[in-house]
Amino acid sequence: MHVDYAVVTLKLADTFAISRWQYEERHNLMVRIHHEGVTGYGEAAPNRRYGESLQSAMEALPILVEALGDDPRLFFHRIETMQHCLAGQGAAKAALDMALFDWLGKYLGQPLYRYFGFDAGLVPATSFTLGIAEPAKMIEKAQKGREFPFLKLKLGGGPHDRDMVSALRSVTQQPLIVDVNEGWTDLKHALNEIYWLADQGVILIEQPMPAAAYEDLCRLKPRSPLPLFADESLTAPGDIVRLSSAFHGVNVKLMKVGGILEAKRTLELARLLEMQTMLGCMIESGLGIAAAANLAPMVDWVDLDGNILLSEDPCDALSLANSQIQLSERAGLGVSLKPAIHDQLEWQSLKAKQVVT
Ligand SMILES: [Mg+2]
Incomplete structure (x- = not known):
């Protein structure tokens, strides 16, 4: 199983304000899981309210991927292990869980629902x-x-x-x-x-x-x-x-x-x-x-x-x-990154990064 990730910038149509703060754009993470010729995608939207940042999510990913192991078909056990391997970082965990379920749906040829x-x-x-x-x-x-x-x-x-x-x-x-x-x-x-x-x-x-x-x-x-x-x-x-x-x-x-x-x-x-x-x-x-x-x-x-x-x-x-x-008939989560945007993102291999650090 190979995992990589990229930062994506999301621009809001209007300034978005809530009781705590406001913003014009957000930086989320996209992750990909490749295994047996199938690729699953997930997204992390780290949130300060829960002690997260883009940086903390990126730092959590290699640890979470290690806990996920090498066989996405064993998702029930692997996701439990991943959830408990470090505290917090729900967004980074969510990105990997989503990518795993997108992979699973595509592997089985069925929409997840x-x-x-x-x-x-x-x-x-x-x-x-x-x-x-x-x-x-x-x-x-x-x-x-x-x-x-x-x-x-x-x-x-x-x-x-x-x-x-x-x-x-x-x-x-x-x-x-x-x-x-x-x-x-x-x-x-x-x-x-x-x-x-x-x-x-x-x-x-x-x-x-x-x-x-x-x-x-x-x-x-x-x-x-x-x-x-x-x-x-x-x-x-x-x-x-x-x-x-x-x-x-x-x-x-x-x-x-x-x-x-x-x-x-x-x-x-x-x-x-x-x-x-x-x-x-x-x-x-x-x-x-x-x-x-x-x-x-x-x-x-x-x-x-x-x-x-x-x-x-x-x-x-x-x-x-x-x-x-409208839930899609497409296998997995049912949506994909637009090809032009997918190809522009700077995908970074997690395994390679681990070796470097
Ligand atoms: Mg609310």
């Missing part, structure tokens, strides 16, 4: 995300999301949150998901805002308070008129049991939990605990989005719009019909 037994017709419609913006800009952004059944609005916990909601409500009555990204730090304030938002047609709230405020979140859950979903609070499948006391649902991202296998386990555990389920994403190309979309038939909510927010997706487009991601 079919291997899992999922009905492609059951993918819920995706939401369209609006980053934090001035009210006038928010109205402009909302135009791009007109065709989606609901919008996801980022709030910052600052003094302009209600202005952003009111601006949106002046142009659309689409149901809203509100993602606070840990922005509210006071329990009473959080509860006041949630009651106000419930009156504005908001249907659920994501991560209202910091992950560290677990006790407050447990107090908030029984008082909240809207379902509360964990995002930053959830970084590993094992978190679910504890989180069921503080949240009604979970937003699972491949980049947080370390890939498709761990995401599937997390979602299964959440379903067993009768929690609602959502699949989310970071700013990712269509490759990372397709990897998550292969699990989408098992969830209640889909927030997989990371590639729609880009000025250009380096992968051939995942098609949307009525805001529903």
Whole structure:
């Protein structure tokens, strides 16, 4: 098994702002696994919130590849070994897990969702995300999301949150998901805002308070008129049991939990605990989005719009019909890098790099 990787630059169509930070472009990693004439692809979107950087992901790759061993057909055992060989670095782990499942699907000649037994017709419609913006800009952004059944609005916990909601409500009555990204730090304030938002047609709230405020979140859950979903609070499948006391649902991202296998386990555990389920994403190309979309038939909510927010997706487009991601008949994850972009990337061999260092 041979593995190599390249850095890819993703430019956003608009500046993207959340409660913590904002950016115009992202640098993700693409990885390739070659074995027996078949090549599988994966993507890492390292995130500072989880102690990751492009550099830390690149440094983790050789260690993770070593743990994966030489036979991708043994993925069940190998991915478990990889997950435990070092702490954190969910994005780098996710890239290798995705590449392995893309390889497996191509090796078996089947799309991944079919291997899992999922009905492609059951993918819920995706939401369209609006980053934090001035009210006038928010109205402009909302135009791009007109065709989606609901919008996801980022709030910052600052003094302009209600202005952003009111601006949106002046142009659309689409149901809203509100993602606070840990922005509210006071329990009473959080509860006041949630009651106000419930009156504005908001249907659920994501991560209202910091992950560290677990006790407050447990107090908030029984008082909240809207379902509360964990995002930053959830970084590993094992978190679910504890989180069921503080949240009604979970937003699972491949980049947080370390890939498709761990995401599937997390979602299964959440379903067993009768929690609602959502699949989310970071700013990712269509490759990372397709990897998550292969699990989408098992969830209640889909927030997989990371590639729609880009000025250009380096992968051939995942098609949307009525805001529903159309799972491909192609083997593996179902998408590939555009040939011109694939050939421009500077692929670096991991094995060769290991010898040099
Ligand atoms: Mg979120």
